[in-house]
Amino acid sequence: MLYANNMMNFNFDNKLEISYMLLRLGVKLSELDKQTNYYGTDTPLFYAEIHMIRAIKENEGIHVSGLAEKLGVTKGAVSQIIMRLQKKGMIIKEVDPRNSSRLNLRLTPKGETANMYHKKIHNNFDDIVNDILKDASDTEKSFLKNFLNSLEEKIDTFDKRKKQ
Structure with a gap:
């Protein structure tokens, strides 16, 4: 019934309205997601950094090459973000016990906190969407x-x- 109720309040003769609404929503979501956030820590994290933290958490002990392959980016791009995250105290590099020329990545407690807060933000967004769709x-x-x-x-x- 959600669809039927909203139809009464929406002029479907102007199809551009839907397109413009979607564009505005896309811009708002992009701006929201790309804001610098502290994620419960004393350190600002950028979009690429928090998503790198998430990828490391989901693939605990992964190495730079594996992370680059998984994310579909270059090893150089991963290395740059990893260096920043290491300086910010979010991750630790450890020698791979099976291959001493490779470094594995894991989160520090600070990185774990940032990941937890990032998950909360996603959960809050999920709650918003589920609330809107509850009667659909x-x-x-x-x-x-x-x-x-x-x-x-x-x-x-x-x-x-x-x-x-």
């Missing part, structure tokens, strides 16, 4: 999921064409 039917949820998946695919295609 399975059909409405399915439509929304399909719409968002299709939109993501079209944006990926648009982005690839734009880069050519």
Whole structure:
């Protein structure tokens, strides 16, 4: 019924309204996600840094090459962020006991705190979405999921064409 109730308040004759609403929402989410945050520590962390912390937590003991492969970025990019995180006291590099030329990565207690706060932010966002969708039917949820998946695919295609 969520969809039916909102239809009454929305002028579907102007299809650009939906497009503009989505663009505004995308900008707001991007701005929110890219803000520098302390994540419960005394150290500011940037978008790439907190997501690197998350990747290390999810792959405890991973090495730089493995992390670069998993994230689809260069080893150089990973190394730069790792150096910053190490200086900020978020991670520790340890010699791999099976390969002394490789360093494994793990979070420090400070890094664990940042990861925990980052997870809380994601959980709060999940709660917002779930609250909005609590009265939606399975059909409405399915439509929304399909719409968002299709939109993501079209944006990926648009982005690839734009880069050519």
